[in-house]
Amino acid sequence: MFGFLGTTVGKKYLMGITGLIWAGFVLAHMAGNMLIFVSHDAYNAYGHALTSGKIIYVAELVLVLALITHVFMAISLTKNNREAKGQKYAVAAKGAKRVSLASRTMAIQGSLILVFVILHLITFKYGQHYETNVNGVPMRDLAKLMEEVFQQPGYVVWYVVALILLGFHLKHGVGSTFQSLGLMEGTYRNVWAKLSIGYGIIVALGFISQPLYLFLTL
Secondary structure (H helix, E strand, C coil), rough: CCCHCCCCHHHHHHHHHHHHHHHHHHHHHHHHHHHHCCHHHHHHHHHHHHHHHHHHHHHHHHHHHHHHHHHHHHHHHHHHHHHHHCCCCCCCCHHHHHHCCHHHHHHHHHHHHHHHHHHHHHHHHCCCCCCEEEEEEEEEEEHHHHHHCCCHHHHHHHHHHHHHHHHHHHHHHHHHHHHHCCCCCCHHHHHHHHHHHHHHHHHHHHHHHHHHHHHHHC
């Protein structure tokens, strides 16, 4: 088992599976955050429900381990690819063999997204703590913090750029995982390809709509 995970194929599987764990989390997180469009109380109650139980510690542990594994596998595979290629080709590949811009910049995208995740945690999870009360239950006023943060033009621009990058990263990453699992072959190839594109667009637009709405309407 461990011998397989040490191979290039095994590393791709690990990278893909851990990527899918984060892909699922990101989609759920985006959907939950859409409650900001419903009301402050709905959004705060959602945030309180997520963080008030012990399950949050298990979820955070799984996400951290998945992220560490994903990053480590990405670094290892990049190193293996460079060693296998040796010197770069004198002429860039064209046509069907041409590597897309998204593929060539996956490492850069991943690095910027990692920086975004860290700053996002610092800003929201460990940021200013406001208190509110929803149906008699005291809880953190995350909606107020969200409004405060997204009134800063520089942060909004950075957030939008980072989420566009995340959309491209997710689209390519999910598509690559489907390909590694053998799902991008045969009759349903186009279906899985469209699903990965649609997923990246939905996640990016869903997240981007929140800061733009708050910045433009408050």
